[in-house]
Amino acid sequence: MSARKLVAGLGACAVLLAAAGCGGSAPSGAAGAAAGRDKGPVKIGALHPVSGAYAVDGQQMRRGARMAVEAINANGGIKSLGGREVELVAGDTQGKAEVGQSEAQRLISEGAVGMVGTYQSAVSTNVAVVAERNEVPFVMDVTASDEIFAHGYDYSFRVQPGSEVISVAAAKYLKEVSQQAGEPVKQVAFLHEQSDFGSGAAEAFAAAAEKLGIEVDPVISYDAATVSDLTAQITQVKASGADVLAVAGYYRDGLLAAKAINAVKPDLNAVWGVSNGAFDQPKFVTDVGALGERYFSTNYHFDAQDPQTRKLRAEYQRRYGAPMRTGAVLAYDAVQAIAAGVERAGGTDPVKVRDAIAASKVEPLTVGSGPISFAPNGDNENALPVLMQVQNGKVVQVYPQEKAEAEPNYSVTWRS
């Protein structure tokens, strides 16, 4: 490579970086955006962390959103607009809140009628502010934190069940499943990562569990960013005499927990994931092998019984050579919700699209107790957490009954 080529390449990079920077920081330019919306394809913005530490999920979700757009176009586009096509304009949040914010601004100025994203609550919090200020609807696919919905935003919607909904369901399912198994739960030890996500899940679970007459003690937290051993924490669980261990954490620490549980072997009847980022991932099963067998997980999930979801996941597997995760299916659902809003509004004015999203009902490919239907605060009122379990090396839905693929097996491997 010649030196000149190298210089030219570096120069090009610099120009690109500068352009990206400008795009991010420029004001929305409402007039330009409106002009962009009127002709050509209808633009839907997608904001996910496709680089950085969360890139695996970010890429999954962007692909999911892209597949939704393709499906809509294959189906004849937006019919109320004479079959106008839909286009996905995508931004990379890098998993950083401030980048997500500037990328959101950019997508809006490029004429996005709505946005989906973002996988991380902190990023979504910032994007929600941009959406509100610019009056462009923002439909969250994965965002656990309930805090965003306390601000009374008009332009924020969410497809997945929130942190509290999952935690409350986790407590309820635990009570019911343990009773059915003839070993009603008495004392739950809760192990959680200490950021908003994990501690929020723990608080909501404890409150719900106490109402059901279940004691939650001890509650043990750890720092997910730095932890490299959970043996001492699991020893604490063992010493407490709890009969169930609930865990709310991310993937990496989920593996550490499984290894520590295997080492300490506390006298538990069940290991119970709450919004857990590991226990219902196919990769968890292959990474920890037999250690993860019979782990439960209460979480959002793709609808394993829906034939349409099965078709979508098979297509994803064929195209990208990896199993489609729930995050990607949620992104698919979120794009559908925006497209349905445009269809219903019969136009691309984001304010009208917002009203239409608020009023429309969309059949989800993730588990729900009905169509996606947004409550006045923007939360999907039919989002339904589902209980999953690792059985024979596979993650299967086991509860509630109508979504179950198999019977729950309320036990742990090392005590039977």
Place this chain on the structure above:
Amino acid sequence: MSDINNGGAAPAPATPEPSAARRRLAASGGTGALLRRAGVVGGLAVIAIAIALLKSGSGLVVWQSVVTGLLMGGLYGLIAMGLTLIFGVLDIVNFAHGALLAIAMFIAFGVVQGTGLHPYLTLLVAVPALFLIGAVVHRGLLSGTGGASLENQLLITLGLSLLLENGLLMFFGAEPKNIALPGDFQFSLFGAVVAGGRLYAFVGALLIGAVLFWLLRRTRFGTAIRAVAANGQGAELVGVNVRRVHTVTFGIGTACAGAAAVLAAPLVTVTPTLGEQFNITAFVVVVLGGMGNVAGALVGGLLIGLVEQLTTIYMDGQSSLLGVFAVFLVVLFLRPQGLFGRRA
């Protein structure tokens, strides 16, 4: 290698006096004083454990924390040893240490995946590879910065760490990797669970620490390293090839990270950003042990491992780093030169 004893090209001796850190490395020999201070640290640790016992009320929980903390601490010590060696001899604060550690883990992962070798046998690949990478990094990026301002080195090593992390992300993807340890076992040590992998890592860290100590104390090359650390200009005058000593030292320091990486790989989930996780801890250990003090790094590592685990007993719901930083601040306040550093 033509510019070897060229005083003009070797930038390090530009400073008229050896820096405080260099003198510390050279002066860290007093074994009696070292033992005495280790005794004090040990005494404080016993008090800390006693308080933890009162707080938790369960001997088993505290005992497990102590065992886990010490096992982790050995590893921290090993990682910090490389860092402190580089600092002591070259005066370089290497922010890329964690990223280099991640590189070694991916080398281990790649070799295990590709050949099915036992993870520990990848030491034979990862340690020399990291030595080479370290030497190349030093020659290519850092050898010219000796006389330049500290910011230059910081920016270079920080930039390098970003480059390495994102390079790993590009080539291996962000999917977390898992290295299984064949025939892993565990046993009970007076009630506390000890996993085989963690014990191996601990013993390995001690062995490598001993080798490093022997290398520095008992070999000709070690003498050269210490001479360069004590007084670069003087060493050069008596015919020591300072630039080569610098490069090799950086290589050895990086190889320590490589060894630590292989020993730790089966215990953690391997991701490109994993280095960050150990970087902060390693820096704290280095400062705590006395910048440039290899033995101090090991004791500091054990201490930090212990503090980390005990913090989770003292302060439920807080980051274990909180306790680490609290100890760090207290030590800095009372002994700014670190536990095992000597006042300049």
